[in-house]
Amino acid sequence: MPRNQQILLDNRPQGQASASNFKLVASDTPALQDGQVLVRHHYLSLDPYMRGRMNDSKSYAAPQPLGEVMQGGTAGEVIESRDPRFAVGDKVVGFGGWQEYSVVNAAQPGTLKKVDTTQVPLSHYLGAVGMPGVTAWYGLVKIIAPKAGDTVVVSAATGAVGSAFAALAKARGCRVVGIAGGPDKCRYATEELHFDACIDYRVHADTPAMTQALKAACPDGIDGYFENVGGYILDAVMLRMNAFGRIALCGMIAGYDGAPLPMAHPALLLLNRIKMEGFIVSEHMEVWPEALAELGQLVASGQLSPRQSIAQGIAAAPEAFLGLLKGKNFGKQLVQLV
Template sequence: MTDTMRRIVLASRPEAAPVAENFRLEEVALPEPEDGEVLVRVEYMSLDPYMRGRMSASKSYATPVEIGETMTAGAVGEVIASRHPDFAPGDKALGMFGWADHGCLPGKQLRKLDPAHGPITTALGVLGMPGITAWYGFNAIGQPKPGETLVVAAATGPVGSMVGQLAKAKGLRVVGIAGGPEKCRLATETFGFDACIDHRAHGDAASLSAALKEACPDGIDIYYENVGGKVLAAVLENMNPFGRIPVCGMIAWYNGASDDDMPLAAAWRSVLTNFLHVEGFIIFNHYDRFGEFVAEVGPKVGAGEIRYLEDVAEGLENAPAAFMAMLTGGNTGKQIVKVS
């Protein structure tokens, strides 16, 4: 076993969109597990939009990554040393190991993976944080009813594709919004959406709103919000009275809002006049329901009843480039990095 490990740290805070200079690859000493801890050799790590917020010092729901600290990330790998009774060498585990090829954490912070539910990468996507984010927001906040219409943007991403499939299974009409004709084809042919709109074919919110009106002739009852920007503006114009909007992200604004975004006053007027239920949530506050989520969704993933896509970048050193591309829609499916 090597006595060193590699990690990527935050070298500087981005002013707008992250650039390569904001990251630094380092080699450091490999930690040794103390009582109750587990050492894991990371095989795959997750890249997620929330990481952009952690790069900023602005006040948020979570403490930012400090300059010189390892970039935060969930990751999966093989246990190579353990001083915790629930883990043994050879086990597969999930933990917040960060952008690194090894990680050492208390066993109580790890989840042992069940191979019956599919490849270990599913713990980073369809059966991990994105999956439960989709499941919780759709069910607990969306309060779906058969026959309603649901719209979700980033339709082929790990959250959007799960939301759409869950909605179809409950008898809703599902309309996706995605970037490009290929992603729209995936939304309808692979994930079973009723329709999908290419937002890149619509230069402004007004054009996108008209396309949504055509795709949703009965209006929109649930909008699963994970994008913001012109998509949010277009959707709000088509929401039905007493509609519900679970809010888990706004990736279009993570690097700053553009001048042509819908004014906030107009957005909130729509919320008021249509009596909309808008509720923001952070899934880490609802992990007490993780067991319920896995029990319901895990067997469906293992049986192939729920489909998923993974976009795998090769090599820890390529994580920054994959992350920056993901923030502008350069990935198809759950963005993962194969570390070892």
């Protein structure tokens, strides 16, 4: 059996996460038992939610255990199978974690899914046609529920979720405005992702400046907002929300280091009768088939061509992840192993 390199969570962050929180180890993969398959991972998915799970605090999911492989999505190929549902050579996605190989109990529901790579590249099943894409779909379709002509805004606009959100919202006839960091990302948002406008938060770095930028980009106000960041950006959006606006609360990366994120204008929720709903996409598995079908069609047709930031090799995962938390990635952050 092959030697397997793995990244473990060695200790919990105190404030900002650092490379010293992780540990690279190697071990032999165990021999397969009946009903198991051995997957060689081609790609690891790095996602912001992982930072919250590094803390030992109350959340929607149990903390990442210390001394165990960092949990996360994976895409790869079956290289040995003792289950009739999977054959050697099948391309699959699962939750194999930060390691080169995983042994999967194929009978356990939801652990491994075969995917078709003839129209959609394997790596996109961890991004646009995977969990991030379905996240964008759920927040837009089920919470914001836009009608043609609505103005919708998304923070972290050029990431895996934001880029899918733009394609889905444009397909529904919305005016789509993004918030991203730096002129290159904003140019990419408007020229390649078809955003109607994109605001650079590095230029508009406080609530008054962001509010003015949103006023210019959203002259008719904001009907729906997909929140990935929190902090002053949420405060500025709240000041521009229309009556009966909807906010899909997906992430608050500004608070992942444990600092509180007070809201400056909570009374606006009442005054504008705003609906704000937090959601965890894994709790809504019933929508995944519909969402993935639409997202796959958008990618296959070229209407959604998301960028990817790809680090090379298992040892690169910690620094790539830390860069993701600081916005250094351009599009979906992956680690390529094969």
